[in-house]
Structures are given as C-alpha cells and as structure tokens.
Amino acid sequence: MTLNINKPDIKEIFPNTVVNINGEILPPESSHVSIFDRGFLYGDSVYEVTITQNDTLIFLEEHLDRLWNSAHLISMEILFSREELIKQIKKTANAITAKTKYVRVIVTRGESEISLAPTNTSNNLIIICRELPENPSWWYEKGVEFIVSGVIRNDKESLDPNAKSGNYLNSVMAYLEAKKKGVYDSVMVNKDGHITEGTTNNIWMIKDGKITTPPISAGILKGITRDKVIEVCKENNFNFTEDVFTPNELMECDECFITSSTKGIVPVTKLNDTNVGEGTPGKVTKELSQLYQNKLDKYVKDNSNRGY
Amino acid sequence: MTLNINKPDIKEIFPNTVVNINGEILPPESSHVSIFDRGFLYGDSVYEVTITQNDTLIFLEEHLDRLWNSAHLISMEILFSREELIKQIKKTANAITAKTKYVRVIVTRGESEISLAPTNTSNNLIIICRELPENPSWWYEKGVEFIVSGVIRNDKESLDPNAKSGNYLNSVMAYLEAKKKGVYDSVMVNKDGHITEGTTNNIWMIKDGKITTPPISAGILKGITRDKVIEVCKENNFNFTEDVFTPNELMECDECFITSSTKGIVPVTKLNDTNVGEGTPGKVTKELSQLYQNKLDKYVKDNSNRGY
Numbered sequence: 231m232t233l234n235i236n237k238p239d240i241k242e243i244f245p246n247t248v249v250n251i252n253g254e255i256l257p258p259e260s261s262h263v264s265i266f267d268r269g270f271l272y273g274d275s276v277y278e279v280t281i282t283q284n285d286t287l288i289f290l291e292e293h294l295d296r297l298w299n300s301a302h303l304i305s306m307e308i309l310f311s312r313e314e315l316i317k318q319i320k321k322t323a324n325a326i327t328a329k330t331k332y333v334r335v336i337v338t339r340g341e342s343e344i345s346l347a348p349t350n351t352s353n354n355l356i357i358i359c360r361e362l363p364e365n366p367s368w369w370y371e372k373g374v375e376f377i378v379s380g381v382i383r384n385d386k387e388s389l390d391p392n393a394k395s396g397n398y399l400n401s402v403m404a405y406l407e408a409k410k411k412g413v414y415d416s417v418m419v420n421k422d423g424h425i426t427e428g429t430t431n432n433i434w435m436i437k438d439g440k441i442t443t444p445p446i447s448a449g450i451l452k453g454i455t456r457d458k459v460i461e462v463c464k465e466n467n468f469n470f471t472e473d474v475f476t477p478n479e480l481m482e483c484d485e486c487f488i489t490s491s492t493k494g495i496v497p498v499t500k501l502n503d504t505n506v507g508e509g510t511p512g513k514v515t516k517e518l519s520q521l522y523q524n525k526l527d528k529y530v531k532d533n534s535n536r537g538y
Numbered sequence: 539m540t541l542n543i544n545k546p547d548i549k550e551i552f553p554n555t556v557v558n559i560n561g562e563i564l565p566p567e568s569s570h571v572s573i574f575d576r577g578f579l580y581g582d583s584v585y586e587v588t589i590t591q592n593d594t595l596i597f598l599e600e601h602l603d604r605l606w607n608s609a610h611l612i613s614m615e616i617l618f619s620r621e622e623l624i625k626q627i628k629k630t631a632n633a634i635t636a637k638t639k640y641v642r643v644i645v646t647r648g649e650s651e652i653s654l655a656p657t658n659t660s661n662n663l664i665i666i667c668r669e670l671p672e673n674p675s676w677w678y679e680k681g682v683e684f685i686v687s688g689v690i691r692n693d694k695e696s697l698d699p700n701a702k703s704g705n706y707l708n709s710v711m712a713y714l715e716a717k718k719k720g721v722y723d724s725v726m727v728n729k730d731g732h733i734t735e736g737t738t739n740n741i742w743m744i745k746d747g748k749i750t751t752p753p754i755s756a757g758i759l760k761g762i763t764r765d766k767v768i769e770v771c772k773e774n775n776f777n778f779t780e781d782v783f784t785p786n787e788l789m790e791c792d793e794c795f796i797t798s799s800t801k802g803i804v805p806v807t808k809l810n811d812t813n814v815g816e817g818t819p820g821k822v823t824k825e826l827s828q829l830y831q832n833k834l835d836k837y838v839k840d841n842s843n844r845g846y
Contacts, residue, residue: 398705
C-alpha cells in the first residue's frame with residue numbers, strides 16, 4: 231500500500247551530476263539524507279553556490295568565508311576544517327567533466343533528537359556538482375523583467391537574510407508570485423518599505439549617473455558578485471553608493487541590474503510592467519558588465535594553476 | 539576519504555519508532571529522503587504533530603484541516619486524499635505498541651530541478667510514529683520558566699506563522715536563546731512589540747480574572763489545543779478574550795500558561811527571571827487544565843470505537 235504519487239526521474243533531471251555526502255561520491259539518484267536530519271526537519275542548514283570556469287572554482291575563499299559566517303549567524307558549529315572542505319569540493323568537482331560547473335555546498339546541523347535544540351553536535355555535508363548550461367544570451371542582450379513582490383523580505387531581527395540558510399520559503403513565495411505573473415523574478419521590500427534584494431540575487435539601480443545598491447543593513451545577503459562589482463566601481467571611480475531606496479525611486483531609475491554568482495550581471499529592463507529607461511540594457515550596466523568580466527577573467531588566469 | 543564527523547546512533551535515539559515514507563513502513567535508521575527533496579533544500583514542507591491516547595488519534599480531523607490549510611498558505615498541492623492520509627497514519631501508528639504515541643506528519647513539495655519554482659508537481663509524505671514518554675510531572679506541578687526572546691517572530695507578510703512549515707529557524711533561534719539562559723522556552727514578540735507565541739506553543743495570560751490569548755492577526759499559529767481551550771472558556775462562561783498584549787502587560791499578569799498538542803496546558807510560573815503571581819500554578823490555570831482534560835477524555839471515549 232504505497233502512495234501513488236508521480237515522482238520525477240532524478241537521473242533524467244540531473245545528467246552529468248555527482249553528489250558528495252560526507253565525503254562519499256554518489257550518483258544523484260542514490261543521494262539521500264536521514265529524515266531526522268535537521269536540514270530536512272527545520273531547514274536548519276547553511277549553503278553556498280559557486281561555479282567553476284576552466285576548472286577554477288570562482289571566488290572560492292569568499293564563498294567559504296560566507297559559509298562560516300552563515301553558520302555563525304545561526305549558532306551552528308562546523309565540525310570539519312576549511313582545508314578538508316576544499317579537498318571535498320575539489321574531489322566532487324573533479325568527478326564530472328564540463329566547461330562550466332555548478333557547485334552547491336550544504337552543511338546541516340546533522341541528526342539528533344526531535345527537538346528545536348540539537349541534542350548532540352553533528353553535521354551533514356552535501357556537495358552537489360553538475361554541468362551548468364550556458365545562461366540564455368537574451369538575459370544579457372534584452373534584459374529581464376522584475377516585479378516588486380507583495381511578500382516582505384524576512385526581517386533581520388527574525389531571520390537575518392545575511393545567513394544563507396535552508397529556510398527559503400520567503401523567497402520561494404516571492405519567486406512563485408513572479409512566475410505566476412510570467413516574469414523573471416521578484417524584488418522584495420523590507421518592513422520599512424525599502425528595496426532589499428531579488429530571490430537569489432542583489433539589485434542595483436543607476437540614476438543620473440549614480441550607481442546605488444541597498445546596504446547590508448537593509449536586510450540583504452552580502453552577495454559575493456555584489457562585493458566584486460563594488461570593487462569594480464571603486465577601482466574605476468564610478469559614482470557609487472550603498473543606500474536605501476523605495477520601489478518608487480527604483481521605478482524612476484535610468485538603469486537597473488542584478489548580480490548573482492551563477493549569472494554575473496544581468497540587466498533588468500522592465501519593472502512592474504514598465505520599461506526601465508528605454509527598456510534596453512543601459513550604457514553603464516554594459517560598462518560594469520565588461521569590467522566585471524575582466525575581473526573574473528583575471529581571477530581565472532591567476533588561480534587556474536591552483537587546479538582543483 | 540570520508541569525513542570524520544561524530545554521528546549519533548539513530549537506532550539508539552529512536553527506540554520504539556517507525557517511519558512511513560510514501561506508504562512504506564521503515565525503521566528509523568533506514569528512513570531517508572533524496573537530497574533533491576525541496577523539504578531538504580528549502581524547508582519547503584508542511585507538517586503536523588499529534589498524539590494518540592488509548593489508541594485514539596487526538597483531534598485528528600482538526601490536524602488534517604490545518605495541514606491542508608498550511609499547504610494552501612504556501613501554494614503547495616497535496617496530491618493524495620485525506621482518506622488516503624488517514625489510512626497511512628493509522629497504518630504507521632499500528633506499527634508500534636505504546637500507551638501514548640507521538641505522530642508527526644510531514645508533506646514536502648517533493649523533488650524537482652534545483653529552482654525556487656518547482657519544475658514538476660510532486661510530494662513526499664513522511665510519517666514518524668514513536669512512543670511518547672510521559673511529560674515530566676513538575677511541568678504541571680511547579681510550572682515552567684520562559685523568557686521574552688530577542689528574536690522577533692516571523693512577520694505574517696514574510697512567512698505566515700499560521701503555516702506550520704519546515705522553515706523553523708526563527709523558532710530554533712528563540713529556543714536556543716532560552717536554552718542558553720537555562721530556561722524552558724521563549725515567547726516572541728512581533729514587529730509591533732506584541733506577544734505572539736512560544737516556539738512550539740501558544741501563550742495565555744490571566745489578569746484580574748480575565749483570560750487573554752493573542753489573536754491570529756498577531757501572527758501566530760492557530761493552535762488546536764488553543765482552539766479547544768477557547769471552547770472550554772466559552773462553554774464554562776469564563777471571562778475570555780483574544781487580544782494583543784505587550785511583554786510589560788504579560789509581566790504583570792496573575793497567571794500565565796501555554797497550550798500545546800503534545801503537552802496540553804502547562805503553567806508558566808516565571809518570566810524573565812521574575813515570578814508570575816506567586817510563582818506557582820494559579821487557580822484559574824488549574825481549573826482550565828481540569829476542564830481541558832475532561833474534554834480530552836470525552837474525545838477519547840467518543841472516538842475510541844473508530845479505532846485506528
């Protein structure tokens with residue numbers, strides 16, 4: 231008497247994919263965790279996503295810093311060393327061949343008694359590595375469409391968005407709202423009515439030549455691509471500031487874009503069904519994209535000899 | 539080269555426990571889900587906890603109503619019928635023998651592509667049934683100690699606490715704060731500074747003979763024991779109201795208690811290191827406890843012939 235639920239074929243959905251569970255490399259269809267894992271019961275986990283280019287793990291050290299910071303923010307102990315994790319990530323990435331690879335590292339608080347407070351200190355480490363198909367070129371050529379979501383971003387006093395955790399329903403709901411409206415993604419406001427971030431990306435606007443992105447204090451994740459684009463702005467003397475802004479101010483900007491580790495800089499050319507500027511990727515966005523690409527290329531060149 | 543992490547012995551932690559995964563009864567140590575399950579990746583799941591007494595599933599229909607409502611609140615489809623779920627719950631509960639059993643029903647949005655929007659419609663159903671040891675008698679005789687947490691309860695515009703979901707970090711953090719201070723549990727306030735609920739229970743206060751519990755609009759879970767105690771209040775003409783109150787008002791109450799499906803009514807006799815009233819369970823709390831127990835006994839008597 232098993233339940234009759236249509237299940238997707240994991241093997242089919244995840245070609246050229248491997249999973250590392252606590253050091254063991256497994257095919258996706260055999261990759262399981264205990265139902266007593268706190269990641270499963272409570273979303274009690276932290277994670278990072280990065281990519282490889284020419285077999286170089288992009289901004290690996292920054293992602294590991296942030297993983298440990300996320301764990302700190304939710305009082306989770308990570309019981310293995312950074313060096314051990316790097317070894318495991320490299321082993322996993324080496325297990326497939328692909329031009330670009332997606333790498334997701336998840337650390338949970340492990341299994342324990344069913345209690346909000348863990349009754350023992352443990353972890354489960356899961357690393358997913360898969361071939362990452364090229365992002366659609368139209369994202370970069372035409373730009374993508376956003377809405378301002380009706381879902382309010384998790385407040386930092388409730389669950390700090392700067393902890394990249396397995397509690398993702400807030401963003402799932404905002405993303406579903408975007409999909410229902412047939413657009414690419416949502417940006418959320420905080421309880422003060424200020425723009426925070428997209429569901430898996432940071433948002434930027436340009437008005438009269440001034441580049442603005444919300445500060446961490448608005449209740450956002452400290453994006454790594456965000457940090458790199460801030461560096462680009464500073465190195466190239468752009469007029470840049472971290473400041474809060476409202477949906478109305480965003481609607482009146484000249485250019486808008488998002489930043490993400492898997493997507494880089496993507497122009498946003500429509501917001502709430504209204505063109506941003508001329509409705510095409512703007513001049514400053516294109517300049518920043520090129521400068522960010524140069525930084526990325528330099529990183530790959532400087533780090534490729536480290537291998538993985 | 540597997541990771542050297544201390545893992546608890548699941549078999550040892552969970553004696554007299556069975557798990558039902560999509561209809562299949564398994565021992566706890568063999569109970570696993572795919573790491574691609576959205577419950578694991580995003581906390582994208584809903585759940586219920588109830589107990590059995592004398593082999594009667596307590597307030598089963600109310601718990602099922604709420605499970606479906608939680609799913610509705612996060613736009614999750616449940617792909618099996620209520621009748622099928624009841625059959626599976628009974629099958630699981632029948633698989634162990636115990637005076638009182640703990641029953642946890644979890645429904646996830648299943649496996650799909652790694653994307654915030656599920657790329658197919660699926661579920662995983664997990665039912666955990668275990669022997670529930672008797673609650674410590676001192677909870678009821680002496681009462682328990684609470685603090686008002688520094689963690690703000692998830693806002694209902696961000697993630698409605700009335701959806702009982704797998705996103706539980708907000709409550710985990712408040713509970714860890716209580717444990718750090720050596721007390722039983724935390725109660726959280728909402729962004730307006732009003733008391734909401736404990737981490738796994740509803741809170742009540744009595745002042746000058748008037749019984750008050752926060753309304754659903756304060757951003758709380760519509761507790762089933764809460765509903766039953768409201769019935770008790772109305773049936774017995776107690777002076778009862780659903781209304782918001784602040785931590786200061788709570789600190790000045792004469793009696794305080796919590797309600798929970800696994801614990802019933804538990805007196806709270808200390809709050810932020812200060813005695814509530816005389817620091818012992820109050821008269822009205824004791825009266826309500828007795829009346830609630832009568833209601834529970836009647837339920838068991840009326841429903842025991844339905845078997846499970």
